[in-house]
Amino acid sequence: QLQLQESGPGLVKPSETLSLTCIVSGGSISSNNYYWGWIRQPPGKGLEWIGNIYYGGSTYYKPSLKSRVTISVDTSKNQFSLKLTSVTAADTAVYYCAREWTTINMNYFDPWGQGTLVTVSS
Amino acid sequence: SSELTQDPAVSVALGQTVRITCQGDSLRVYYASWYQQKPGQAPVAVIYGKNNRPSGIPDRFSGASSGTTASLTITGAQAEDEADYYCNSRDSSGNLRVFGGGTKLTVL
Numbered sequence: 439q440l441q442l443q444e445s446g447p448g449l450v451k452p453s454e455t456l457s458l459t460c461i462v463s464g465g466s467i468s469s470n471n472y473y474w475g476w477i478r479q480p481p482g483k484g485l486e487w488i489g490n491i492y493y494g495g496s497t498y499y500k501p502s503l504k505s506r507v508t509i510s511v512d513t514s515k516n517q518f519s520l521k522l523t524s525v526t527a528a529d530t531a532v533y534y535c536a537r538e539w540t541t542i543n544m545n546y547f548d549p550w551g552q553g554t555l556v557t558v559s560s
Numbered sequence: 561s562s563e564l565t566q567d568p569a570v571s572v573a574l575g576q577t578v579r580i581t582c583q584g585d586s587l588r589v590y591y592a593s594w595y596q597q598k599p600g601q602a603p604v605a606v607i608y609g610k611n612n613r614p615s616g617i618p619d620r621f622s623g624a625s626s627g628t629t630a631s632l633t634i635t636g637a638q639a640e641d642e643a644d645y646y647c648n649s650r651d652s653s654g655n656l657r658v659f660g661g662g663t664k665l666t667v668l
Contacts, residue, residue: 477659484644484646484659484661485595485603485646487656490657498656500656534603538657541609543590544608545648545657546593546605546608547603547648552602
């Protein structure tokens with residue numbers, strides 16, 4: 439059974455870089471038809487897609503975050519990572535990683551990691 | 561357009577049927593997927609594609625799509641179905657993903 443687990447600091451200072459890793463277990467990150475995504479949820483608000491990556495390295499990012507986001511993959515460690523630079527309080531959120539199955543006309547996220555709360559504060 | 565629009569809140573009497581909708585231009589081309597999120601928990605997929613349920617999801621959950629509107633129907637709502645529901649799909653370019661704002665379902 440595939441499982442994803444987010445890891446990284448729970449507190450980041452304003453203007454610094456948020457770095458999270460998603461460790462994938464129970465299956466290979468190098469699988470066709472799957473993207474690997476990051477989604478966040480500010481406290482009390484809805485879900486926001488951040489971006490995704492294919493094991494070959496191709497990425498897509500939400501346009502409003504694109505200048506600050508980098509998603510990378512390490513197939514040797516079966517994990518992928520998120521970096522978000524120049525963070526502000528508005529980046530405080532629960533960050534989820536998820537596997538995304540895609541076909542020509544659909545996509546869905548399953549499973550999800552448990553999520554990790556990242557607070558931006560000095 | 562890259563937006564998906566959901567009603568903020570919907571209520572249903574226990575055992576009755578409720579439909580939650582999601583509107584967006586990209587839904588003419590791409591199917592929506594639906595997620596259930598209970599307080600303090602990660603979202604869980606309940607419907608994807610034309611009308612597919614991941615393993616373990618009860619068959620009272622079903623999905624449909626027509627034009628720019630996708631819908632999630634719960635037939636015979638149970639108390640445990642009270643949760644936030646989010647739709648997700650691609651944007652019109654097909655490369656990006658977008659979530660709806662979410663619908664809070666109350667089971668009365």
